[in-house]
Amino acid sequence: MIHTVQSHSMLSLDRVTVKLGQRTFGPFSFAIQPGERVAVLGPSGAGKSTLLKLLARELSPASGHAGFCQQPLQGWSLADLSRRRAILPQSHEVAFGLPVDLVIGLGRVSRMHDPSLASIVQQAAEQACAAHLLGRRFDTLSGGEKARVQMARVFAQLWDVEQGLLLVDEPLAALDPGLQFSLMEAIYTFAAKRGHAILAILHDINQALQGFERLIFIKHGAMVGDYQTPHVTLPLLEALYDVNLACAVTEEGEMIVAPSLQRKVVAEC
Amino acid sequence: MSAVAGAISLTSRFTTGLLNRPVWFLWLVLLLCFWVAAWAGAVPVTADDWRVLWRHEEPLTSGAYVLWSLRLPRILFAALVGAVLGLSGALTQGLFRNPLADPGLLGVTSGAACAAALTIVVLAGSGIDIPIAWRFWVLPLTAFAGAVGVCLLLDTVARWLTADSIAGLLLTGIALNALAAAIIGLCTYLATDEQLRSLTFWTLGSLAGGSWPLVGTLSVLLLAAIWYVRRLVSAMNALALGEAAAAHVGINVRHLRRRVIILVALLSGFAVAWCGVIGFIGLVAPHIVRLVVGPDQRRMAPLAMLVGAIILLVADTTARTVAIPAEIPVGIFTALLGAPFFLVLLTSVRKGG
Numbered sequence: 001m002i003h004t005v006q007s008h009s010m011l012s013l014d015r016v017t018v019k020l021g022q023r024t025f026g027p028f029s030f031a032i033q034p035g036e037r038v039a040v041l042g043p044s045g046a047g048k049s050t051l052l053k054l055l056a057r058e059l060s061p062a063s064g065h066a067g068f069c070q071q072p073l074q075g076w077s078l079a080d081l082s083r084r085r086a087i088l089p090q091s092h093e094v095a096f097g098l099p100v101d102l103v104i105g106l107g108r109v110s111r112m113h114d115p116s117l118a119s120i121v122q123q124a125a126e127q128a129c130a131a132h133l134l135g136r137r138f139d140t141l142s143g144g145e146k147a148r149v150q151m152a153r154v155f156a157q158l159w160d161v162e163q164g165l166l167l168v169d170e171p172l173a174a175l176d177p178g179l180q181f182s183l184m185e186a187i188y189t190f191a192a193k194r195g196h197a198i199l200a201i202l203h204d205i206n207q208a209l210q211g212f213e214r215l216i217f218i219k220h221g222a223m224v225g226d227y228q229t230p231h232v233t234l235p236l237l238e239a240l241y242d243v244n245l246a247c248a249v250t251e252e253g254e255m256i257v258a259p260s261l262q263r264k265v266v267a268e269c
Numbered sequence: 270m271s272a273v274a275g276a277i278s279l280t281s282r283f284t285t286g287l288l289n290r291p292v293w294f295l296w297l298v299l300l301l302c303f304w305v306a307a308w309a310g311a312v313p314v315t316a317d318d319w320r321v322l323w324r325h326e327e328p329l330t331s332g333a334y335v336l337w338s339l340r341l342p343r344i345l346f347a348a349l350v351g352a353v354l355g356l357s358g359a360l361t362q363g364l365f366r367n368p369l370a371d372p373g374l375l376g377v378t379s380g381a382a383c384a385a386a387l388t389i390v391v392l393a394g395s396g397i398d399i400p401i402a403w404r405f406w407v408l409p410l411t412a413f414a415g416a417v418g419v420c421l422l423l424d425t426v427a428r429w430l431t432a433d434s435i436a437g438l439l440l441t442g443i444a445l446n447a448l449a450a451a452i453i454g455l456c457t458y459l460a461t462d463e464q465l466r467s468l469t470f471w472t473l474g475s476l477a478g479g480s481w482p483l484v485g486t487l488s489v490l491l492l493a494a495i496w497y498v499r500r501l502v503s504a505m506n507a508l509a510l511g512e513a514a515a516a517h518v519g520i521n522v523r524h525l526r527r528r529v530i531i532l533v534a535l536l537s538g539f540a541v542a543w544c545g546v547i548g549f550i551g552l553v554a555p556h557i558v559r560l561v562v563g564p565d566q567r568r569m570a571p572l573a574m575l576v577g578a579i580i581l582l583v584a585d586t587t588a589r590t591v592a593i594p595a596e597i598p599v600g601i602f603t604a605l606l607g608a609p610f611f612l613v614l615l616t617s618v619r620k621g622g
Contacts, residue, residue, distance in 0.1 A: 058513055082519025089517075095366035095509040096564035102506060109507045110519025137563075157518060 008070060010034050010197055011055070011165060016064035018054050025050045025221040027064060034163040035195045037188070039208035042218035043241055048201045049090075051218065052169050055199065056087050068165070079110040085165035086157040088187075092146035092171075097139035100130070100149050107157030120159045121152075128152035128186055144175050151183060155190055166191055168200035180204075184211055205237060205245075205257050291562055295575040299348065302579055306344040306586040307336065311593045314340070346479030347585040347599075348578040349487040350540050351550055355577020356494060357536040358551025359558075359570045363505040364529045365427060365438060368559065369614065371552035372537045375438060376445030377419045378548070381534075381541035382471045383449040384415025386456040389464055405482070413538030419445055420530040474545035474600020476585050483543055490539055494532060495571070501528060502566040509564070547600045549607020550577050556614060 009031035017026035025047040032038055040048050053059045054066065057073060066073040069084060076084075086107065094103055104121045108114050125131045130148035133141060138149060150171065158164045168187065172180045188211065191198050202208045208215055208229075215232055217225035217240050225236060234247050237257060246260035308314055318332030329337070354372075361370045361377070372378050388411040426441045457468055470478075504525050507515040512522050540547070554577035555569060562568045581599070584606070588599040 056513075056517060058516065078516055078521050079519040082517065087514070087517040089511075089514055091511075093511065095511075096368065096559070098506065098509055098564055102565055103510070106507050106510060107518055109503050153518075 010069060010163065011199075012065075012067045014065040014067075016054065016061045016066050018050055018059050019062045020050055020059065023221060024062065025054075026223070028054075028223050029064075030216060030223070030226055032165070032197050032199060034197055035192070036197045036214060037191070037212045038197070038199045038214045038216060039212035040199065040201045040216045040218060041205065041208055041237075041240060046218045047221040048218050049169060050221075052087075052167055052199075052201055055167055056085075057081065082110045082157065083161060083164075084158075085167065086154040087167045088151060088154045088169065088171045090169045090171055092143070092150050094138045097137040100125075100133045100136050100138055100141070103138050103149055104130075104134075104152045104156050107153040107155075108159075116160075120156050124152045124155035124159055125149075127155050127190055129182060144179050147171055147175060147179075147183065151186065158194065158196060161194065161196075163195040163197075166196050166198045168198060170201045170203055173203055180207070209255055209257070291558075291572055292575070295572065295579065299575060299579050299582070302582045302586070303344060303348070306347075306582055307340060309586055309590045310335070310340055311589075342481050342484050343476060343479035344582060344586070345484045346487065346544075347476045347582045349484065349491060350476065350544055350547065351554075351578040351581025352491055352574035353487065353494075353536045353540045353577075354547060354550035354581065355554035355573040355575075356491075356498065356570060357533045357540070358553075358577070359555040359566070359573040360498070360505070360529050360533050360536075361551065362555055363508060363566050363570075364526065364533070366509060366511075367438070368556060369552075369611075370438065371549070372416075372533060373546065373548040373551060374446075374611070375419075375423055375442040376449060377416050377423070377533065377537050378541050378546050379446045379449035379453075380419030381412035381416040381538045382546050383452045384418075385412045385542055386453045386468055386471055387411070389467055390456040390460050393461075393464055394459070409539050409542035412542035413535055416534035416538040416541070417531065420534045424526060424530060470598075471541070471545045472600075473598035474547040474603070475596075475598045476544050476581075477596070478543060487539070487543070490535075491574075494536060495574075497528075497532065498570055501525065501532075502570055505529070505566045545598075545600055547581065547603055549603050549611065550581055552614070553607055553610055554580055 010033060012031040013028045015027040015029050017024055017028075019025075028051060040051060042048050050059065054061065055073075057076075057078075060074060068076060068081070098106075101121055104125055105117055107124075108117060108120065122131070122134070125134055128148045128151040130145070130152045133145055133149060138146065141149065154166065158166065166187070172183055175183070184207065187198065190196070198212075200208075200212065202212075209232065213229050215225070215227050215229055216223060217227075217236070219240055224240070227236070234245055234257065238245050241259075243259050244261065245257045247255060247257045249255055312332060312335045314332045314336055318330050318336055320326075321330050321333040322337055357372050361372050361375065362368055364370070365375075385408050388408060392407070422445070423438065423441060427438055453468070453472060457465060460468055504515075504520045507518055507520045508522070508525065510518070515522050515525075537551075555573040557576055558569050558572040562572060581603070584602045585599045588597045588602045591597065
């Protein structure tokens with residue numbers, strides 16, 4: 001893991017706002033260093049996905065400056081951008097029932113000449129626990145299998161890149177806890193090895209607390225907090241979600257939170 | 270005994286080998302169809318006629334004459350038009366991410382036919398004199414313009430409705446087809462007898478106009494299209510991920526859509542301009558190919574051309590031989606076969622979804 005703050009940041013937002021219909025989101029100001037793991041938390045409809053769309057360049061900023069690797073984000077060509085950052089989407093549908101190998105290989109479609117495509121597809125599938133799915137049709141897969149294949153596609157996209165950016169949009173919410181855990185582990189391993197930064201939108205507070213070193217809070221369309229994970233306290237989370245939370249600390253010292261009706265504090269945090 | 274067994278095993282190996290290589294198999298079928306189509310017809314052709322033609326003997330026999338100036342250009346034209354229709358169908362389905370999309374059903378062909386009909390009647394009515402050299406291109410270009418118009422409209426509507434709603438697309442297609450039918454009807458009403466004859470040709474679809482210059486032009490067009498499509502097909506695969514994800518992997522979706530739309534309009538526009546509305550090839554051919562080799566556009570698009578060529582060649586040969594000496598317009602034929610196929614496809618898609 002690269003903890004040292006570099007002289008330059010990989011992704012930087014400076015008072016960026018986005019307009020979506022009548023609503024204005026932002027301003028967002030933060031910077032992400034290579035190798036950092038950042039989770040975005042906030043209630044539904046707060047603008048988390050809008051922020052991700054801004055970073056994915058589906059939306060363009062209405063004001064402010066968004067930079068990626070020392071260049072304005074808007075100045076990147078889509079093809080060049082796709083070789084530095086990948087997005088793991090929320091939905092997994094693929095038309096026509098393409099074969100799994102092809103779907104994974106599509107992560108690298110912007111490379112004109114790609115001699116190692118086949119071996120990268122194979123390795124990416126292994127890393128995403130999807131190697132046994134190669135050769136099948138995408139539309140015959142279960143939800144969990146589709147998630148793995150999409151993850152392998154994203155891995156293939158950034159396989160031979162260093163210090164890229166991985167944007168993750170709550171892709172695992174519908175999966176069982178065991179699979180969620182192993183897939184998140186796969187993402188961490190993949191990113192750590194190459195110095196990729198991860199920015200993930202999460203609904204699961206515990207996943208964010210345990211797996212990410214920095215949390216960004218978003219509420220009512222604006223950024224309300226940016227904390228290193230050890231500095232996050234229960235009142236901050238309660239204010240974010242407007243809900244009472246109960247908290248327990250495991251023997252390893254990990255904080256586990258859950259919503260509660262009466263505020264019952266098991267252990268002081 | 271062993272010789273027989275060897276021959277059988279060789280034959281079966283040859284057959285499975287062919288089936289594993291659909292391209293060779295389809296080429297073989299296409300050549301076979303050419304062979305049959307060249308022999309079939311109102312005027313009987315003998316081996317002698319072929320020899321006369323081959324050795325450039327003078328005078329030409331009547332069979333050789335029919336073969337050279339009518340039948341050969343026509344069957345080549347049929348195959349080329351079939352390939353064009355198959356390719357434009359494959360591209361349309363890839364573009365709209367849906368196996369039910371077809372230039373005919375979506376109104377693209379009607380748009381082209383409508384523009385062509387307007388040109389025939391209005392141009393003739395206005396008395397504008399077009400130089401002979403240009404006449405060859407006037408109808409294709411106006412048909413192309415009509416097709417582009419409909420395509421752009423469809424693309425807008427497809428975005429305006431929910432992203433993947435084929436129902437919305439097909440409904441728009443119905444509206445456009447109705448509009449085109451009304452305009453063609455109006456043209457029919459206003460047309461003189463002479464214009465009426467060529468108008469009927471648009472609505473029914475016929476390959477009787479096939480000639481060597483058309484074969485040459487269409488070959489050039491098709492080769493250019495193939496060369497152009499080769500660079501688009503991988504990107505079109507990415508389109509299956511959805512527009513957002515395609516952009517994430519580095520595809521400029523807006524450019525891609527525009528290019529594919531222009532190409533589809535060009536292909537269907539030219540096909541319509543020279544042989545009227547021939548429906549369902551663009552729907553059936555890619556579907557058959559997808560069943561056999563899967564949906565990878567890189568394999569699907571070229572094979573859809575071959576299958577389209579075969580289907581239209583078979584349909585046209587049947588259309589001109591089934592009621593000798595009369596000839597049924599081939600558009601009627603493909604619709605008779607294609608419409609039930611579409612219904613079957615509709616139920617299977619419904620089950621799948």
